[in-house]
Amino acid sequence: xxxxxxxxxxxxxxxxxxxxxxxxxxxxxxxxxxxxxxxxxxxxxxxxxxxxxxxxxxxxxxxxxxxxxxxxxxxxxxxxxxxxxxxxxxxxxxxxxxxxxxxxxxxxxxxxxxxxxxxxxxxxxxxxxxxxxxxxxxxxxxxxxxxxxxxxxxxxxxxxxxxxxxxxxxxxxxxxxxxxxxxxxxxxxxxxxxxxxxxxxxxxxxxxxxxxxxxxxxxxxxxxxx
Amino acid sequence: xxxxxxxxxxxxxxxxxxxxxxxxxxxxxxxxxxxxxxxxxxxxxxxxxxxxxxxxxxxxxxxxxxxxxxxxxxxxxxxxxxxxxxxxxxxxxxxxxxxxxxxxxxxxxxxxxxxxxxxxxxxxxxxxxxxxxxxxxxxxxxxxxxxxxxxxxxxxxxxxxxxxxxxxxxxxxxxxxxxxxxxxxxxxxxxxxxxxxxxxxxxxxxxxxxxxxxxxxxxxxxxxxx
DNA sequence: ATCACTCCGATTGTCGACAATCCGTAGCCA
DNA sequence: TGGCTACGGATTGTCGACAATCGGAGTGAT
Numbered sequence: 001x002x003x004x005x006x007x008x009x010x011x012x013x014x015x016x017x018x019x020x021x022x023x024x025x026x027x028x029x030x031x032x033x034x035x036x037x038x039x040x041x042x043x044x045x046x047x048x049x050x051x052x053x054x055x056x057x058x059x060x061x062x063x064x065x066x067x068x069x070x071x072x073x074x075x076x077x078x079x080x081x082x083x084x085x086x087x088x089x090x091x092x093x094x095x096x097x098x099x100x101x102x103x104x105x106x107x108x109x110x111x112x113x114x115x116x117x118x119x120x121x122x123x124x125x126x127x128x129x130x131x132x133x134x135x136x137x138x139x140x141x142x143x144x145x146x147x148x149x150x151x152x153x154x155x156x157x158x159x160x161x162x163x164x165x166x167x168x169x170x171x172x173x174x175x176x177x178x179x180x181x182x183x184x185x186x187x188x189x190x191x192x193x194x195x196x197x198x199x200x201x202x203x204x205x206x207x208x209x210x211x212x213x214x215x216x217x218x219x220x221x222x223x224x225x226x
Numbered sequence: 227x228x229x230x231x232x233x234x235x236x237x238x239x240x241x242x243x244x245x246x247x248x249x250x251x252x253x254x255x256x257x258x259x260x261x262x263x264x265x266x267x268x269x270x271x272x273x274x275x276x277x278x279x280x281x282x283x284x285x286x287x288x289x290x291x292x293x294x295x296x297x298x299x300x301x302x303x304x305x306x307x308x309x310x311x312x313x314x315x316x317x318x319x320x321x322x323x324x325x326x327x328x329x330x331x332x333x334x335x336x337x338x339x340x341x342x343x344x345x346x347x348x349x350x351x352x353x354x355x356x357x358x359x360x361x362x363x364x365x366x367x368x369x370x371x372x373x374x375x376x377x378x379x380x381x382x383x384x385x386x387x388x389x390x391x392x393x394x395x396x397x398x399x400x401x402x403x404x405x406x407x408x409x410x411x412x413x414x415x416x417x418x419x420x421x422x423x424x425x426x427x428x429x430x431x432x433x434x435x436x437x438x439x440x441x442x443x444x445x446x447x448x449x450x451x452x
Numbered sequence: 453a454t455c456a457c458t459c460c461g462a463t464t465g466t467c468g469a470c471a472a473t474c475c476g477t478a479g480c481c482a
Numbered sequence: 483t484g485g486c487t488a489c490g491g492a493t494t495g496t497c498g499a500c501a502a503t504c505g506g507a508g509t510g511a512t
Binding site: 009010012013048051052055056058059060061067068079080083084086087090091093094098149150151152154155 | 235236238239274277278281282284285286287293294305306309310312313316317319320324375376377378380381
Binding site for chain 1: 475
């Protein structure tokens with residue numbers, strides 16, 4: 001599983017994960033104020049560890065802190081998401097190019113199997129859209145790992161990943177894009193098998209651009225409705 | 227100035243900046259253990275704020291924390307730096323491409339003037355290599371700002387920036403590359419003036435590749451000496 | 453001599469209480 | 483009536499002390 005296990009570490013780490021989960025799933029609304037005392041009580045810990053967790057989330061850009069005024073859940077407005085997808089395109093494109101020369105044949109084959117499971121899940125039922133999203137993220141994460149660039153993995157894994165998941169939750173209602181996305185994934189794997197880094201990068205960039213267009217349209221509709 | 231002012235904010239923020247400075251300048255050696263009580267005493271604060279600062283630095287990848295075993299200054303080995311420069315190439319290339327279409331004429335002119343000051347400083351004396359480095363970082367940061375992509379600015383500014391400065395300190399002894407670097411900077415500004423994003427990106431990527439080659443050779447020599 | 457165990461000092465992790473700061477409200481004055 | 487000021491509650495920022503955990507020295511048995 002991608003989501004790190006409950007983590008036996010320090011309370012601050014546990015709090016960070018629980019908070020991240022609550023934020024990503026929308027349990028904590030965007031822009032909501034985060035009261036330290038209240039959260040500490042809810043998690044059954046003191047305010048010290050919780051404050052450390054907030055600092056951590058601040059680094060992940062999941063919350064925004066203002067000195068003497070507390071922390072608020074970040075708001076994913078259109079501009080922020082546009083910036084995110086722009087950066088993602090550059091980073092994941094790079095990851096794909098590197099993965100084409102760095103991944104082992106076995107790893108690429110594994111990636112193909114991941115897509116098989118993914119396809120089956122879609123056929124079986126479009127209901128569990130969420131599972132699709134997670135699977136999709138898994139796909140992207142595996143490619144990041146394939147780049148063998150630790151910094152890239154960190155950026156795509158730990159940081160943007162959370163914002164991405166958050167975005168997915170907001171927009172997970174439209175499952176229309178799952179099938180074209182799967183096809184694009186297959187094309188990417190094919191390029192990786194052929195060890196064609198340039199093509200793999202190009203395909204990944206287009207894939208992400210497509211995802212952004214889809215998200216963008218949805219935001220338009222939302223804004224129009226409001 | 228690029229370095230944020232001492233910051234009147236919370237003690238944790240102050241501690242984070244002072245620690246970051248100490249780490250970047252090498253005052254705190256790579257891999258050195260960071261004793262909470264000792265640092266807290268040195269900074270004249272309690273351990274609480276200091277722990278928050280360490281969490282912050284952990285997010286910036288300046289320190290690495292191990293549960294129940296404390297925090298250590300990160301070690302910039304060859305692989306880490308290689309990864310860093312790879313990511314930089316992708317991100318700064320992207321920033322350059324965007325900047326070509328987003329920066330105002332005035333901003334680009336300002337960039338040119340920055341290079342003039344830079345050149346003068348080099349002519350006047352190659353002694354203050356550090357100033358050169360800071361000026362160089364300033365150049366890169368201005369371009370990041372020119373991209374109008376907030377996430378990009380954050381990544382290049384707050385995070386990688388510190389690691390970069392750390393790297394510069396280690397390798398600041400060789401000032402040989404200042405002049406070719408300046409020329410490359412000029413070329414980039416020229417491309418920006420012509421609003422040629424593709425060219426600007428290409429030039430920036432080459433510039434960073436060149437910087438990496440230079441750094442890489444230096445590391446080789448260091449390792450050979452050791 | 454080597455390995456394993458135990459104990460101890462040191463360091464980290466956590467908590468509760470206190471001080472500083474900010475936001476909103478109510479009151480006062482022009 | 484409008485705006486400025488002073489106050490009060492709530493929230494954040496900070497500290498010191500206590501508990502939990504880890505690393506290492508020392509000891510003893512094989």
